[in-house]
Amino acid sequence: MNKEFNCPVEATISLIGGKYKSVILFHLMGKTLRYSELHKKIPKATDKMLAQQLRELEKDGLIKRTVYPVVPPKTEYNLTEFGESLSPILNAMCNWGESYLNIPSQCVEES
Amino acid sequence: MNKEFNCPVEATISLIGGKYKSVILFHLMGKTLRYSELHKKIPKATDKMLAQQLRELEKDGLIKRTVYPVVPPKTEYNLTEFGESLSPILNAMCNWGESYLNIPSQCVEES
DNA sequence: CCGTATCCGTATCGATACTG
DNA sequence: CAGTATCGATACGGATACGG
Numbered sequence: 001m002n003k004e005f006n007c008p009v010e011a012t013i014s015l016i017g018g019k020y021k022s023v024i025l026f027h028l029m030g031k032t033l034r035y036s037e038l039h040k041k042i043p044k045a046t047d048k049m050l051a052q053q054l055r056e057l058e059k060d061g062l063i064k065r066t067v068y069p070v071v072p073p074k075t076e077y078n079l080t081e082f083g084e085s086l087s088p089i090l091n092a093m094c095n096w097g098e099s100y101l102n103i104p105s106q107c108v109e110e111s
Numbered sequence: 112m113n114k115e116f117n118c119p120v121e122a123t124i125s126l127i128g129g130k131y132k133s134v135i136l137f138h139l140m141g142k143t144l145r146y147s148e149l150h151k152k153i154p155k156a157t158d159k160m161l162a163q164q165l166r167e168l169e170k171d172g173l174i175k176r177t178v179y180p181v182v183p184p185k186t187e188y189n190l191t192e193f194g195e196s197l198s199p200i201l202n203a204m205c206n207w208g209e210s211y212l213n214i215p216s217q218c219v220e221e222s
Numbered sequence: 223c224c225g226t227a228t229c230c231g232t233a234t235c236g237a238t239a240c241t242g
Numbered sequence: 243c244a245g246t247a248t249c250g251a252t253a254c255g256g257a258t259a260c261g262g
Contacts, residue, residue: 006155008208008216009137009201017128019235026120035244044117046236051245072243073242082211089207090120092200097119100196105119130255146224157256162225183223184262227260234253241246 015060016086020045020053025083026090028063032078062086126171127197131156131164136194137201139174143189173197 005011016022020042027033027041039050054077057063062083068074079086097103116122127133131153138144138152150161165188168174173194179185190197208214 005208005212005214006153007134007137008205008212008214010131010134010208011212011214012204012208013128013130013133017124017130017133019124019128020121022124022128023118023121026118039244042117046238047245048237048247049235052235067244071242073245075244085211086207089200089203092203093123094119096197096200097116097121097123100193101116101119101122103116103119103122150224158225159227159257160255163255178224182262184225186224223262225261228258230256232253232255234251236249236251238249239247242244 012089015062016089018053018056020049021057022090022093024050024053024057025062025079025086026094028077028079029084029087029090030079032076035075035077038077057083123200126173127200129164129167131160132168133201133204135161135164135168136173136190136197137205139188139190140195140198140201141190143187146186146188149188168194 005014016025023042024038027038033041035050035054038054039045039047042050045053054063054065058065061080063077064080066076066078068076094105098105116125127136134153135149138149144152146161146165149165150156150158153161156164165174165176169176172191174188175191177187177189179187205216209216
């Protein structure tokens, strides 16, 4: 697999371009969420997809996964500093989607 | 195919998330390029991929394709206003890729 | 020059079932 | 609760050949 990129844009997309990756990252901005909370926010993703994308984001150093050895199980996800550095991009994507695609904003969280 | 999105970010990615789409859009920002010029800037893409992604971008109203009926053939691509509105996102992705991934910038064009 | 057509392997994604 | 395992469909992407 070729991991060299000619263009920064291409490199960036390779990290956040997955079907649910940018959405996951967006929901985790400035927050810590449990697996089930994350899943509620992205209902269309199956467990398989969600777990897989989370593993990749973790491998790429964008998110941190914390497992609490309790019953019932508890796993929390949050962005690393590296992940947080994506905020300008994620916010730009959210704003654009709202403005130009008229997507109802469930991104700007209601409390 | 489900075209409804829960989140603006997801909707945005669905338009620019293709392997070469964001790179194409980026190279066309504020410019008009011929097919061959575009291909030179994205050498890794095959003719098939480049043409396919260009068709999709055209279908989604992000780029305009102009064919000149001359010999040899001449086809030019440029962003629509809709496409230009993505500039903040594309620039953010380029800046981030340069800053955090240390990709040599061939994005900021040398003349 | 600007593509399309065909074939084909791989990666992505979904559905379902199951588990500590 | 937080996943994994398995199977299968389809989309993505590359190689090559060809055409107006």
